[in-house]
Amino acid sequence: MxxxxxxxxxxxxxxxxxxxxxxxxxxxxxxxxxxxxxxxxxxxxxxxxxxxxxxxxxxxxxxxxxxxxxxxxxxxxxxxxxxxxxxxxxxxxxxxxxxxxxxxxxxxxxxxxxxxxxxxxxxxxxxxxxxxxxxxxxxxxxxxxxxxxxxxxxxxxxxxxxxSESEVDAAMAAQANNGTQYHLAHILVGLPDGANAEQIATGQKKIEGVKGLIDRNEMDFSAAAVRYSDSPNALEGGDLGWRSQDEIPQAFAEMLKNMQPGQVVGPIRGPSGFQLLKLVETRDASQAAANTQKVTEYQARHILVRITPVQDADAAKAKIDTLRARVAGGAKFDEVAKESSEDANSKSEGGELGWFPADAYGPDFAKAVTSVGDGEVSAPFRTEAGWHILQREGSRETDVTDQNRRAQVRDTIGRRKLEDEYNRFLQEMRGEAYVDIRTAAAPATGS
Structure with missing residues (x-):
């Protein structure tokens, strides 16, 4: 699998x-x-x-x-x-x-x-x-x-x-101690690389002006983000979605511990410029993480006959029917697989696929493996790879709670890293390109 x-x-x-x-x-x-x-x-x-x-x-x-x-x-x-x-x-x-x-x-x-x-x-x-x-x-x-x-x-x-696995371990340990997740939004006033004193002062004046509008209730945070933020998510109201503590820069994470939902902090000077950060709401994710998650896994062998330019679907179906008849007549499934299967990955192992969840190989394979009992051989069925028969060897309930949690944490850390790295990548591309935006005004329409 x-x-x-x-x-x-x-x-x-x-x-x-x-x-x-x-x-x-x-x-x-x-x-x-x-x-x-x-x-x-x-x-x-x-x-x-x-x-x-x-x-x-x-x-x-x-x-x-x-x-x-x-x-x-x-x-x-x-x-x-x-x-x-x-x-x-x-x-x-x-x-x-x-x-x-x-x-x-x-x-x-x-x-x-x-x-x-x-x-x-x-x-x-x-x-x-x-x-x-x-x-x-x-x-x-x-x-x-x-x-x-x-x-x-x-x-x-x-x-x-x-x-790395050590990053996953550290994040899981942190979650065990603090299951809080944070729904965040931000406003960014960007600064160019190597910004001079005048550019920094201008950026700071702008972000302080935006903060003033929000503090005086003259504009809500989302509207201010759409209108003033330089972040790529400005048109989404600066929404950053739900994040666990390990997804948040340490400087912000410390601030969040003392914030209440709806509160806005900043301006904060960061690598990209000045930011305002809003805590929209919080939730406890520890209970969901503690719930046991089980999945049914199956062990099976299969025989594949591929559909190719020289072996059309009808010829492949006729061949798999013949192999199914041989197995029904007493031939050992694994020996027929070693002799005739066209799946190079499993042929030498007698068609052995090991343990896998039902959906691992697609819906047609899932339907076949769940429709027979342990020890039984399926009727021929077709997938994108060709025509198959399978022999189900066993089934079991597997606790995948820790496995799923690790996968989720790994994905979370990966998304955070990708977001940071890819945004820098986009900034580099934009800085190196020749771009001439000729007009931002709406074109005049004819009568």
């Missing part, structure tokens, strides 16, 4: 969420006149079209349709969104240069998922886009870019982010 990567997860999760948030914007401004396209920004050898920027701005406005007062002025919003698009262009270019490619089949699958999440079909999504004057090919390319960025981020994590 292969271990699961600490950064494994659906590549589609982020882009589906984006598409869902964007969906209301499809119906926005349908009757409005549309200007001729132009260039909103130049990014190295690529460009951001005005139509791209308009669409992205409309999507953000749709997300804040019920809270329009939280958005900054139009020119500020357009510049914030343009900066996001710049980072996407830079990441896609870096990914392409690293050999990362996203095929049409993956894009088609992602679009089908987005359509399903929006309770429509791909054709229905295409028609909705067309009705709003949005180009389906452009939409496809934006989805391709989203997946590409996710792949680059994963590649970066695998090559740059390592979590």
């Amino acid at each position: 292969s271990p699961r990567s600490m950064f494994k997860g659906s590549l589609l999760a982020g882009l589906i969420a984006t598409a869902l948030a964007a969906a209301p914007a499809f119906a926005q401004d349908a009757a409005a006149a549309r200007p001729l396209d132009g260039i909103a920004a130049i990014v190295d050898e690529d460009v951001i079209l005005t139509s791209e920027l308009d669409r992205a701005v409309a999507n953000v406005k749709a997300q804040y349709a019920n809270q329009p007062g939280q958005l900054p002025p139009e020119d500020v919003l357009r510049r914030q969104v343009a900066e996001r698009l710049v980072l996407v262009k830079l990441q896609v270019a870096r990914a392409n240069g690293s050999g990362i490619r996203v095929g049409d089949q993956e894009v088609n699958a992602a679009i089908a998922n987005i359509a399903q999440q929006n309770n429509t079909t791909v054709d229905g999504l295409r028609q909705r886009l067309a009705a709003d004057g949005l180009d389906f090919d452009g939409f496809r390319e934006s989805i391709r870019d989203e997946i590409t960025v996710q792949r680059l981020r994963q590649s970066y994590a695998q090559s740059r982010v390592q979590v």
Whole structure:
């Protein structure tokens, strides 16, 4: 059974969420006149079209349709969104240069998922886009870019982010002593590398002004983050989500011990600039961690007949039927597997797969292994790999509480490290690139 990567997860999760948030914007401004396209920004050898920027701005406005007062002025919003698009262009270019490619089949699958999440079909999504004057090919390319960025981020994590067992041990010990988790938000006023005295003074004056607005209840924290924060999560109200103590820099962790939900502290000077930190709420995670978690595991052997260009599905099915008949006639399963299985990884072991949870090899394999009893041989079944039969050797209930907790802690530490490292990586790319944002003003529309 292969271990699961600490950064494994659906590549589609982020882009589906984006598409869902964007969906209301499809119906926005349908009757409005549309200007001729132009260039909103130049990014190295690529460009951001005005139509791209308009669409992205409309999507953000749709997300804040019920809270329009939280958005900054139009020119500020357009510049914030343009900066996001710049980072996407830079990441896609870096990914392409690293050999990362996203095929049409993956894009088609992602679009089908987005359509399903929006309770429509791909054709229905295409028609909705067309009705709003949005180009389906452009939409496809934006989805391709989203997946590409996710792949680059994963590649970066695998090559740059390592979590040691000692780090996991220390974090688990800390959790045992303090099971509190913190929901945080922040506002960042960024400073350039090597900032001079004047830049530091300007940044400090700005963050103190923002803090004053919040303290005087002239603006809530989320609205201030959207309007003034230089952080990449500004348009999310500066929300940092739930974090355990081991995910928080030590200087902040000490402050949080004495804070009450709703309290804001700062300004705090950090490597990236000045920050305000808000404790939104807390929760006790120790009880959930203490609950016993069990999973049913199975031990099984299998025989695989692959579907290949020279052995089609019908031929593979006929062969697996013959092998199943041999086993039913008294032949030993492991000997047939050694002789005829086309799974190179298990053939020499008589098809032995060891102990694994039912879902380890996909839903079809899970259905087969759970549908037979110990010692029984399944009917032939098909997966993406080809046609199989399996012999279930045993089943057991396994306590995976500690194993799961370690995996969760490892993933948590990895995400924290990745967030810090990847943000620096983005800043470096942005600093090294030629970027000319030509206008942040909204384009004039014709009558």
